[in-house]
Amino acid sequence: MKKYDFSAIEEKWQELWEKHQVFEAKTDPSKPKYYVLEMFPYPSGRIHMGHVRNYTLGDILARVKRMKGYNVLHPMGWDAFGLPAENAALKHGVHPAKWTYDNIAYMKNQLKKLGFSYDWKRELATCDPSYYKFEQRFFIEMYENGLAYRKTSLVNWCPSCHTVLANEQVEDGCCWRCGTEVTYKEMEGWFLRITAYAEELLKDLDELEKYWPEKVIVMQRNWIGKSEGAEIKFFLPDIEEDLIVYTTRPDTLYGATFISLSPEHPLAKKLAEKKGLSQVLAEFIDRVRKERREIETGMAEKEGLFLESYAIHPLTREKLPVYAANFVLMEYGTGAIMCVPAHDQRDFEFAKKYNLPIKIVIQPEGMNLNPEDLKEAYEKPGIMVNSGPFTGLPSIEGKSKITAYLEEKGLGRKKITYRLRDWGVSRQRYWGCPIPMVYCDKCGIVPEKLENLPVVLPTDVQIDFTGRSPLPLLSDFVNTTCPKCGGPAKRETDTFDTFMESSWYFARFACPDYPEPFNPEDIHYWLPVDQYIGGIEHAILHLLYARFFTKVLRDLGYFKINEPFKKLLTQGMVIKETYKCPVHGWVYPEEVSPEGKCLKPGCDQKIIVGKFEKMSKSKCNVVDPDVMIKKYGADTVRLFISFAAPPEKDLEWSDHGIEGAYRFLKRLYHLVVDYAEVLKEINYTSEEFKNLDPKLVPLRKKLHKTIKKVSEDFEKRLRFNTGIAAIMEFLNLFQDYLKEMDLNNMVHKKLIKECLEKVVLLISPVCPHLAEELWQELGNKTFISCERFPEYEEAWLIDETYTLVVQVNGKVRDQVEVSVEATKEELEAMIKERPKVKKYLEGKTIKNVVFVPKKLINFVV
Incomplete structure (x- = not known):
């Protein structure tokens, strides 16, 4: 008996695939294309089982589509810049460049051992200047089109990583990479105007929800956070300026009893200066900044500073006190709100604390609220009261009526706002793509000339292992000439956020060696990605940024697509x-x-x-993974990890489970090898099975039903676990039939060959090395990876009989195989005579017979 030597088999076929470039993809408009992509890894260490699962799912689909006749693009690369790679390098006392490239080499070898069908000719690393020079070009073009800008703002600062973080990179108040609590810092930095695409990013989710997980769609909608309301003018007589407040509840305008400003609002500072409160306000601002995380999460106590000024209500002309309040953030809305304590819980708590008036302007139907009795704000819809000419209107209707009135009088306007903030892309770290901007005393901020790109990150530098960037100290890097006037200038020393690189890599895979950013022919053919696979933890960060980048590159003339990823699968852990x-x-x-x-x-x-x-x-x-591959082989690891759970669910690792997967593959190997010698020269056609021995008909029917199920589970439903289960179920049945089959009978022999070949073809996307070996053992000279996926024959899906469940008074008493053509009357007469049923009917009166075609018959006695 041949031994299942998985190590030799897997090494053999990996070498042959590479030698013959089996998985190389070429643009060919005459063929239907399929682009399957898994989120590429950070090369910050070895691959883990999460990687293996992600890439195995993608590889099964890529192999199935290839066997279904598609021209498949299945690339792999490395998300090599940024905090993850740099932090890992510093932890190990190694230069980030050496750490990154050493890990790329190691991880690439690991991926090859798993037999993934990547087109390695398209491999890219985002830390390669030939890659990031185009990213610098995109940024310059964004700058020239008003989509990239520099400003001073209050930013998220990680004291451990020594860098700014985007809002999306702060998780529960902590750094997304190191877990350190984030603080706040006022500093200059570069931003991308993602807010310019807020409405389109939101609207296009309507189309994606057909193909993306609901949870991801909900997370993105909430993050974009569209709200419809009104901007309203309140006059500040002390400084003779209008204050613009934003509210989503213009129907409560008559209930406003005070105004709250962000402590950092320019008009708050003007009022404080006018009233001699500048120092007091400055101290209040410092305190608010220190407590900002608690404020944003609603954990901080609400505090305010009365600015000894009043605002004039636009409709009632009442004087409303103006406060600087810690719960009003400058970057949301206008940084100023009208406060209606009767109908907003936050305002209610503030009013109670500072003894401010509470005025009810919305009454629930059939009730009569009194300010003195309120224990909390009433925030639901109702009927407007105490609201001048709008009294008596339903509050929902009142929103639009008051807004229209304000617009007519020039006192306000309808306004849509978004929770989404512009993307801060400056990072004060070394290991990243240099931002291609120059500072000239004469010309100001100037982008580098396109012909001078890339601005290369110097790698011959002394690394500061605390994480601080050495770039500001490198005179050869910092000192440059102005691209505009040719005079002395300074180079930007911040680098890009790592998510810049991953926001467009999928497009570069379509033409990785093209001298320009993209080859239009390749881009038009391959994009969008047909199936994207990765973790749900990237729902906001990477996926939102990639959608934004795609729309920007479309508007810059590079793309014609609106969305980067047609379908999305978020695999479980x-x-x-x-x-x-x-x-x-x-x-x-x-x-x-x-x-x-x-x-x-x-x-x-x-x-x-x-x-x-x-x-x-x-x-x-x-x-x-390396230990598992050495012990069981890559095919066993692939089989277990795709069989143990549905792709979107968490997979519980089981030592017994992987042992079982190994035993199954050994059984399949020995089954095929035992019969291979007598089957090698056997050929068959479907026609030869038309008059098959009736005893073998159920076997061939089961074979074609299995082909149908596996085909649909693998290609359409992505239910790899149930498809594999169907293959295993068929193999068990097949082995039972083998006991009765005669190797001296040519038809029997041909059916055995068909069953074995089809099973090997079906399992090949999951266990490709073993499948290639068994395909060869069965006498085939081709790569099974290039063969057509089995196709089922409709005629063999039709059942001539079925199992009818027999009940008496709802209790199962028998099961019988019956003809699909038998009538109810024929079945009833036949079943009454069956011994198992007859004893329950004797001496009884049959009141009714319930017949469910092709399922059951129930005698009610």
């Missing part, structure tokens, strides 16, 4: 149970005895088995 010793803390599985005790030296403590959690080194519940 790979999780594993944890083990904890009361003395030593988290321990690895191999440090636990079969009796469940700690095996560390001198320890015999009972291990606490924890819940399944995301694999992490800190909790010692990681499984090394």
Whole structure:
């Protein structure tokens, strides 16, 4: 018996695939294309099981589509710039460039061992100047079109990473990479005007929701945060200026009893200066900045500073006190709000604290609220009261009526606002793409000339292992000439946010060697990506930025598409149970005895088995892909990781599960090899099975039903787990039939060959190395990866019989195989005579017979 030597088999076929460039993709408009892409990795270490799952799912789909006749683009590259790679390098005391390229080489070898069908000729790394020079060009073009600008603002600052973070990179008040609590800092930086595309980004989600997970769509809609309301003018007599407030509830305008400004609002500073409160306001601003995270999450107590000034209500002409309030943020709305304590809980709490008036202007139907009795604000719709000519209107209607009236009088206007803020792309770190801007005393801010790109990041530098960028100290880098006047100038020393590189990489894969950013022919053929696969943690960061970049590049003339990714699959995590010793803390599985005790030296403590959690080194519940490949082979790892759970669900790692996957592949290997010699020269056609032995008809029917299910599960539903289960189920049935089949019978022999070939073809996208080997064993000379996926025959899907469940008074008493052509009357007569049923009918009166075609018959007695 041949041994299933998976190491030799996998190495053999990986070499042959590479030698014959089996997976190389070429633009060919005569063929239907399919572009499948998994989110590319940061080369900050080894690949983990999360990577393996992500890439295996994508590879199965790529292989299926290739076998279905599509021209498939399936590339791989490296998201090599930015904090993840730099932080990992600094932690290990290595230059980021060396760390990155060493890891790329190591991880590439790991991916090759797993047999992924990548077109490696298209490989790219975002830290390569030949890649990022085009990113610098895009930025300059954005700048020239008003989409990139520099400003001073209050930014998120990570004191550990020594850099600014975009709003999207702050998670629960902490840095998205290192977990350090984020502080605030006022500084200059570069921004991209993503808000200019807010409405389009929101609107186009309507189309994507047909193909993207609902959760991602909801997250993006909430992040963009569209709200419709009104801007309203309140006059400030102390400085003789109009104050513009924004509200989503213009129907409550008559209930405003005070005004709140962001402490940093320019008019707050003017009022404070007028009243001699500048120092007091400055101290208040410092306090608010320190508490900003608590303020944004609603955890801070509401505080205000009365600016000893009043605003004139535009309709009632009442004088409303003006406060600087810690809960009003300058970057939202206009940085100023009208406060209606009766109908806004935040305003209600503030009014109670500072003893400010509460005026009810919305009454719930059938009730009569009194300000003195309110325990909380009434924020729901109702009937307008105390609202001048608008009294008696439903509040929903009142919103538009008051807004129209304000517009007519020149006192306000309808306004749509978004929660989305412009994208801050400046990073004060070394390992990133240099921002191609120059500062000249004479000309101001000047973009680098396009012909001078790329502005190359110097790699021959002394690294500061605290994370501070060495670029400001490099005179050769900083000192340059002005692209406009030729005089002395200084180069920008900030680098781009890493998400800049990942916002357009999918397009460069279409033409990675083209001397310009994109080859129009390639872009038109390959884009958009047909299926994108990656973690839901990128729902806001990467996916929103990539959508924005696509629309910008379209408007700059590079693209004709509106969206980068047609379909999206967000795969679940790979999780594993944890083990904890009361003395030593988290321990690895191999440090636990079969009796469940700690095996560390001198320890015999009972291990606490924890819940399944995301694999992490800190909790010692990681499984090394290299170890699994060495022990079981890449095909076993691929099989288990695609079979153990639906793609979008978390996958619980199981040692028993991967053992079972290995046993199945060994069984398949030996089954094919045992029969291969007598089947090699056998050929067959479908016509030869028309008059098949009736005993074998169910087997061939099952084969074609399996082909249909696997085809649909793999290609359309992406339910790889159920498709694999169908293959396993068929193989079990097939082995049962083999016991009755005669190798001296040519038709039997041909059916065995068909069944084995079809099974090998069906399993090949999941376990490609084994499939190639078995395909060859069966006498074929081609690559199975280039063969057509099996097609089912409709005629063999039709059942001539079915299993009818027989009930008496709702209880199952029998099951019988019956003809699909049998009538109810024929079935009833036949079943009454069956011994298992007859005994329950004797001496009884049949009141009714319920017949559900092709399912059941129930005798009610």
